[in-house]
Amino acid sequence: MDSPNSTAADTRLTTRASILLPLPLAGTYDYLVPDGMILQAGDYVVVPLGTRERIGVVWGPGGDALPAARLKAIRDKCDAPPMPADLRAFIDWVAGYTIQPPGAVLRMAMRVPAALTPPTPVTAYRASHNLPARMTAARQRVLDVVQATEAPLTAAEIARKAQVSNAVIRGLADSGALSRVTRPRHAPVPQPALDTETVTLSPDQQSAAASLRASVAEAAFSVTLLEGVTGSGKTEVYFDAIAETLRRGQQALILLPEIALTVQFLSRFEARFGCQPAAWHSELSPPRRQHIWRAVAEGEVRVLVGARSALFLPFAELGLIVVDEEHDPAFKQEEGVIYQARDMAVVRASLGEFPIVLASATPSLETRVNVESGRYRTISLSRRHGGAQLPTIEAVDMRAAALPADRWLSPRLVTAMRDSLARGEQVLLFLNRRGYAPVLLCHACGWVPKCQRCDAHYTLHRTRQVLLCHHCGGERPLPPSCAECASGDLLPLGAGTERIEADITALFPEHTVLRVDRDSTRRRGALDAHLSAVRDGRADILVGTQMLAKGHHFPAVTLVGILDADQGLFAADFRASERLAQTIYQVAGRCGRGTQPGRVLIQTHQPQHPVLHALLQGGYGVFAQQLLKEREAAGWPPFTHLALLRAEAPGAQEALWFLGETLSLAAELGHAGVTLLGPVPAPMPKRAGRFRAQLLLQADRRAPLHALLRSWLPAVAQLPAARKVRWSLDVDPIDTY
Ligand SMILES: [Zn+2]
Ligand SMILES: [Zn+2]
Ligand SMILES: [Zn+2]
Incomplete structure (x- = not known):
């Protein structure tokens, strides 16, 4: 079957083709094209390599330097749409920029080789007009299920819905009460509807959406920063640009940090477009992955929401990329081919000659400089949607609080918590450190258990009764006594989320405390379950790490406590202040999104630190300007x-x-x-x-x-x-x- 986007075959490809293999090799290899095989650039082909067969991609016509006798022949051509030219150009570009062999980059675009084979049809069942000679309760359930569904169902689907064994279904089919048919393996991908009018945009949002739609209508490369304060409704604005892209018959890609790809986000999409978007992330099952990969290549998926690896999917006709939370460090891939997905997305848009939108409440300094130099356009939303007020932000001087060493909440924060809780509102406490305590210390001799494999202390995880190294994942049982002096007086120093959770539970016994961090969300779906518990009011106080800061919408949270801002003020990395400011703003942005105004208390021993001072006095924009001056003076990126x-x-x-x-x-x-x-x-x-x-x-x-x-x-x-x-x-x- 010919794919919809195949063009006339390249006549130069009739004898020799150069093939790129998804392996970390230097470059392409030439192969002979067998008689009768018609190839075009981008076709996936099976070739011999050593003693094995490999699937590679036709990268262009072969050279004539080697005699034909030295070359092997292509074995087969896969029945899949050829890799589009803009993706091939992108792979070459990324390889050149990251100084990696193109094959290593191609591997990221070929993670699902099973998708190169068309899915085989499956046997399914529909109701016939005959009734079985003998009726049982199980048989009746099967007939009810089958009659209630329009499309024929597979045995597995019927068995699950009717709670019967496969034997019951087989019996009904053999007796003629069900008829066997064949059906495509996958149900069709739901198509976004463009005519839903469920969301009303504010005048600000309307004018922002109009400029984005205009960029899409240009059908040319452009980069637009969509900068909007938290809660300003950026998502609904770029949904408008996506709708425009769909109207023009093109596909759209939304890139999100993996952790922000929640049920909540998918539901917002559904509210606007009437169906869930296709999603691409690390938890997809292999069959689902195959289906989505192929549906993207065949153009059946119109909108895909994905983590950074979605950038390497073979979109048939991509016409828009949106990078939401563009400042987020999660867009950087640190393993294998090391790349920054936000920056590479801009390159992909440029090669494909279509627009890209970068959205954030706290844009990265790199993006800000590109706006100032005129390379990027900018649209800003300075007001919150629905008239909600931005929260007030105050520093709490922890020196004045004079807390004992095992207390982490200033009296001012505790009082504010009591007030909010008394009004039936929710409180969010942020601490970017999981576990119970970052250090365990022998009170008698000063011994501190250290990871043998890292230059790091173990973190105490009290619930699991282990010491855990956060750098290598190593763990050991909690020692009952000191390894040096055998004293049993082991003292946890400092606090992580687990300890705060315990303290808060003791302090507010009548309120429900929920902890959200990597330990409490390890199970698949746990983060979504936690988030809906918050929204349904089943939790009063949230304690969490930066997992809580990523774009979630908690209308009943009116108070945010940032427990330890000092952590970020003294980090070694030159980006630490930028990160701290972004985190504070993102966390602060969780509150006051409903009808009640929000309040943010930042606990610090350094209320006069220039970073906090700039943030508190001028907001993120003023802070970013100051930081840019410092970076320029010090010769750091984005100036070098x-x-x-x-x-x-x-x-x-x-x-x-x-x-x-x-x-x-x-x-x-x-x-x-x-x-x-x-x-x-x-x-x-x-x-x-x-x-x-x-x-x-x-x-x-x-x-x-x-x-x-x-x-x-x-x-x-x-x-x-x-x-x-x-x-x-x-x-x-x-x-x-
Ligand atoms: Zn202190
Ligand atoms: Zn000791
Ligand atoms: Zn370690």
């Missing part, structure tokens, strides 16, 4: 460009030695315009039993940096030492450790 070469090895020195050799290589090659800093041990020198070091490359302009990387990295890979250490290059690192 960075790449980080990381290395780690089991021995204490190998990583440093290796990086030292790479430094000499760079000196031999010449690196005008690029400053190399290091090698130095990583800020956490030992992690998971390996010693880590890094070399930072910094350049005022992108071009000399990438010129150096392109000649240097292949030479680095050839170093004998490169095989003895684990190393990776991170272009545009967001963590410099």
